Amino acid sequence: MDQMHTHISRQFNAELEDIRSRVLQMGGLVEHQIEQALEALIKGNTEQGEAVIMNDTQVNKMEVTIDEECNQIIARRQPAASDLRLVVAVIKTITDLERIGDEAEKIARMAVRLAGEERPKNNYAEIQAVGQQVCHMVHDALDAFARLDIEAALRVAREDQQVDQKYDGAMRQLITYMMEDPRTISRMLNVIWAARALERIGDHARNICEYIIYLVKGKDVRHTSLDQVEKEILGR
Amino acid sequence: MDQMHTHISRQFNAELEDIRSRVLQMGGLVEHQIEQALEALIKGNTEQGEAVIMNDTQVNKMEVTIDEECNQIIARRQPAASDLRLVVAVIKTITDLERIGDEAEKIARMAVRLAGEERPKNNYAEIQAVGQQVCHMVHDALDAFARLDIEAALRVAREDQQVDQKYDGAMRQLITYMMEDPRTISRMLNVIWAARALERIGDHARNICEYIIYLVKGKDVRHTSLDQVEKEILGR
Numbered sequence: 001m002d003q004m005h006t007h008i009s010r011q012f013n014a015e016l017e018d019i020r021s022r023v024l025q026m027g028g029l030v031e032h033q034i035e036q037a038l039e040a041l042i043k044g045n046t047e048q049g050e051a052v053i054m055n056d057t058q059v060n061k062m063e064v065t066i067d068e069e070c071n072q073i074i075a076r077r078q079p080a081a082s083d084l085r086l087v088v089a090v091i092k093t094i095t096d097l098e099r100i101g102d103e104a105e106k107i108a109r110m111a112v113r114l115a116g117e118e119r120p121k122n123n124y125a126e127i128q129a130v131g132q133q134v135c136h137m138v139h140d141a142l143d144a145f146a147r148l149d150i151e152a153a154l155r156v157a158r159e160d161q162q163v164d165q166k167y168d169g170a171m172r173q174l175i176t177y178m179m180e181d182p183r184t185i186s187r188m189l190n191v192i193w194a195a196r197a198l199e200r201i202g203d204h205a206r207n208i209c210e211y212i213i214y215l216v217k218g219k220d221v222r223h224t225s226l227d228q229v230e231k232e233i234l235g236r
Numbered sequence: 237m238d239q240m241h242t243h244i245s246r247q248f249n250a251e252l253e254d255i256r257s258r259v260l261q262m263g264g265l266v267e268h269q270i271e272q273a274l275e276a277l278i279k280g281n282t283e284q285g286e287a288v289i290m291n292d293t294q295v296n297k298m299e300v301t302i303d304e305e306c307n308q309i310i311a312r313r314q315p316a317a318s319d320l321r322l323v324v325a326v327i328k329t330i331t332d333l334e335r336i337g338d339e340a341e342k343i344a345r346m347a348v349r350l351a352g353e354e355r356p357k358n359n360y361a362e363i364q365a366v367g368q369q370v371c372h373m374v375h376d377a378l379d380a381f382a383r384l385d386i387e388a389a390l391r392v393a394r395e396d397q398q399v400d401q402k403y404d405g406a407m408r409q410l411i412t413y414m415m416e417d418p419r420t421i422s423r424m425l426n427v428i429w430a431a432r433a434l435e436r437i438g439d440h441a442r443n444i445c446e447y448i449i450y451l452v453k454g455k456d457v458r459h460t461s462l463d464q465v466e467k468e469i470l471g472r
Contacts, residue, residue: 060459067456071324078314088307088327095331175422182418186411189428196432220303223296 012077019069019090020146023097026062027142030097033059033104034138034201038131040111041194042124049115052108059101063094082218089215093145096204096211100138103197103204110194117187120177126170127191130198133163137205144209150216150233153209158226163202170195248313255305255326256382259333262298263378266333269295269340270374270437274367276347277430278360285351288344295337299330318454325451329381332440332447336374339433339440346430353423356413362406363427366434369399373441380445386452386469389445394462399438406431 033052040049070091073079079087137159144152171192178188213221213233221229269288276285306327309315315323373395380388407428414424449457449469457465 057459064456064459071320074310074324075316075320080311084307084311088310091324091327092331095328175425178414178421179418182415182421185414185418185421189411192425220300223293223300 012079012083015069015073015077016079016083016086019066019073019087022062022066022069023090023093024142024146026059026066026094026097027138027145029055029059029062030101030104031135031138031142033101034107034131034135037104037107037111038128038135040108041114042128044111044115044119046112046115049108049111053105053112056101056105059098063098066094067091082215085215085218089211092211093208096207100201100204103201106197107194110190110197113190114187120191124191126166126173127195127198130163130166130170130195133159133166134198134201134205137163137202141205141208141212144212148212148216150213153212154226154230154234157206157209160202160206163199167195167199167202248315248319251305251309251313252315252319252322255302255309255323258298258302258305259326259329260378260382262295262302262330262333263374263381265291265295265298266336266340267371267374267378269337270343270367270371273340273343273347274364274371276344277350278364280347280351280355282348282351285344285347289341289348292337292341295334299334302330303327318451321451321454325447328447329444332443336437336440339437342433343430346426346433349426350423360427362402362409363431363434366399366402366406366431369395369402370434370437370441373399373438377441377444377448380448384448384452386449389448390462390466390470393442393445396438396442399435403431403435403438 033055036048037052039045040052070087073087074084077083137156140152140156140159143149144156174188174192174195178185207222210222213219213229217233219233221233269291272284273288275281276288306323309323310320313319373392376388376392376395380386380392410424410428410431414421443458446458449455449465453469455469457469
């Protein structure tokens with residue numbers, strides 16, 4: 001009897017491990033999608049942009065599969081406490097990863113649209129600055145998820161403010177270009193959509209960090225200021 | 237023993253009923269937020285816009301409370317099959333409702349910014365058209381959720397295409413204004429953000445409809461074309 005119990009719990013642990021590693025796998029693909037979409041935009045590479053658009057179905061499929069697995073785990077294993085929190089955190093994380101994938105796809109669509117147009121002299125320097133930071137955020141959020149590192153999660157969540165600042169700067173710059181040369185308006189709007197998609201990816205990365213804190217500490221920190229979270233969670 | 241079992245299952249049903257009605261309550265508040273934000277924009281009413289911004293914390297609190305209740309139900313009741321699907325659908329629905337609330341807040345922020353500026357002659361007619369349809373979508377999606385009506389859910393999900401078309405039309409119109417008079421660019425961008433927020437609300441309403449189909453039919457229909465869903469689910 002005891003042996004059977006150990007056996008079941010070992011299988012259960014393997015299942016939990018499996019959904020965790022699948023999330024990281026999905027996250028890796030999503031990260032790749034953002035990088036490729038940005039490169040397609042900056043290099044004006046239509047094929048690369050189209051590849052990102054194609055691969056989005058892959059991201060979607062992964063979400064559906066992991067979601068299904070989570071539901072089965074809840075139904076079969078009836079997890080409690082931290083196991084349950086892991087499953088719920090995974091369900092939420094993959095929703096945000098899927099949305100990050102959607103944003104990457106949007107950037108790729110803008111890249112394709114812009115590929116045929118005249119390139120700005122600074123080669124989208126504003127977008128590149130936001131893009132790089134956002135890529136790091138997603139990478140570090142997934143890393144914090146893998147190591148269940150709440151200090152890292154808090155650090156990444158905080159970066160979202162910097163992304164927002166860089167985004168605001170980029171927007172001001174782009175509006176100036178539009179005012180200087182109204183013929184660029186419709187082209188610049190595509191650049192603005194891409195910038196906005198990046199800013200949203202930052203929000204989603206922050207969401208993932210909040211799920212990590214919830215998962216580790218059992219505390220819902222959405223809609224709480226990061227200073228307060230730091231005080232309560234890390235006792236600073 | 238049997239009596240106790242009946243008692244527990246009655247309590248359990250009451251709990252499931254409770255989260256369902258709380259979702260509808262949260263949905264009602266969110267609907268109100270969209271309507272108020274739109275009115276603030278169209279009438280240039282700063283106070284109304286600020287009320288929407290203030291009330292967003294209310295929406296956020298409701299999400300956290302319902303989420304917590306869902307987690308407790310999973311942990312205590314260990315629901316299976318359709319009960320579990322209900323809880324999972326609720327967890328997902330409130331995430332989308334919270335995001336709709338965020339979009340309403342954004343529209344309200346744009347309303348406040350635009351209140352001091354010159355009003356366009358057509359008084360944002362393009363935005364009004366998208367806004368009305370989106371309000372109906374959210375209302376009808378919540379209605380379909382209340383009645384677990386998958387035919388209605390499918391109908392509402394389909395409306396999202398019309399919203400996207402109206403949004404595209406509004407965008408073209410707004411870009412034309414910007415080109416005609418570049419001094420309006422920065423003002424028009426605020427109008428564009430509001431239009432974009434409405435378009436996103438349509439997406440979230442569609443998501444909710446997909447959860448309803450999943451809840452009733454046990455089938456994940458995200459990333460599936462609506463024609464295919466209709467064929468499979470309704471056997472047409």
